[in-house]
Structures are given as structure tokens and as C-alpha cells.
Amino acid sequence: KAGVTQTPRYLIKTRGQQVTLSCSPISGHRSVSWYQQTPGQGLQFLFEYFSETQRNKGNFPGRFSGRQFSNSRSEMNVSTLELGDSALYLCASSLEPGGADTQYFGPGTRLTVL
């Protein structure tokens, strides 16, 4: 079974631009979560989607948004990019929300903001 896939793997943007990242979950998984990983803050939860609905959101500004499609694929958007948004963005999928269901991570998208 294929794992979680994320595209693109690398991105370079300039301040003020916007960016869209894509995540395809493991087949059959319906819950998708997004995390930001930086050397200083580690892994931090951004948001979680299930059945095309955002179920939970972390402490990030409104510039960070996402959505989920009917096939469970998810996109994350960051508008008005800032230098501090440079990070590894990770997507994780799990079967169902609720319960301590294991989340499986993709390889991440490395975003560099210049």
C-alpha cells in the first residue's frame, strides 16, 4: 500500500507570496492532519480535516488555511508569506478521527521563504 505523498517536495518563495501544498493520504484513510516543523519550535500542529471539515486547529495565524476534498486529499495554503514560515510542512493521515489512531506521516514539503 502506498504511503502518504506530498507535493511538491521543495519550494522556494519570496516574502508576500502565497503557496499551496498538497497531501494525498494512505488509501482508505479519511483523516488528514498538518504539522509545521522548525529547528526552534519542533513539530507543531496546524489543523486536522475529516470528511471535508476542519475538526481541530492549532495556534497559527489565519494566513494558514486548508481544505479537504471528497477523495480525502488535502491542501494547505499559506498567504502573505513571512521569513518565519520557512519550515518542513508535514502531512499525516489516519483511518478515522477519535481514539488513539496512529498517524502516518508523509515525507514533507520543505518551504524556503526568501
Add this chain to the structure above:
Amino acid sequence: EDQVTQSPEALRLQEGESSSLNCSYTVSGLRGLFWYRQDPGKGPEFLFTLYSAGEEKEKERLKATLTKKESFLHITAPKPEDSATYLCAVQDHFQGAQKLVFGQGTRLTINP
């Protein structure tokens, strides 16, 4: 607020030298504690899930244990390929099912 603290930050061992990594946590109600391994430039790879105090799980040279306040990842006779950053994360009953709170990780280096 949920908190996860991992120690040490970095650990360097000789091949075959066993040791343990620590993960201390504070949560309102533990739904699950997870261990992941992360290699440079890659996403975290799932290792174990622990649900209740006293639970233990093993996989090859790794063994994870859980108490009410902390978890240990024991590494027995490690090999250079065990070098990676090991991440601990918790899920809280009250914070949303899929929100993982991570520790900062322990960077493990195994010298041949």
C-alpha cells in the same frame, strides 16, 4: 496545556552500547503516547503506540515502556543504522483526537 519533554537532547553511543531515552509528559487525559523515528530530511516514521501505564512494546532492538508520567525508549545493542532523531508525542482526550503534541526529540548517534 499539554507538555512533552524529552531527554537527553542528544546522545552519542558506541555500537552495542545499550541506553534509554526519556519522554516526560503532562496531559489532562492520556489517549495515547506515540514514538516516532525521524531521519534527516524525511517525515517521522511510526514506531509504537502506548495507551496505558504498564504497557510495553518491542520491535527489534527497541522497547518502549509507559508509566503515568513518562515513557522510556530502550535501545539494546544499537547499530549505526539506529542513528536518527527519536520523537515522542501524546494525544489528549480533551484536545481533539488527531492533535499530537510532540517533544523536541532526542538526536541519537551510534558510532561503529
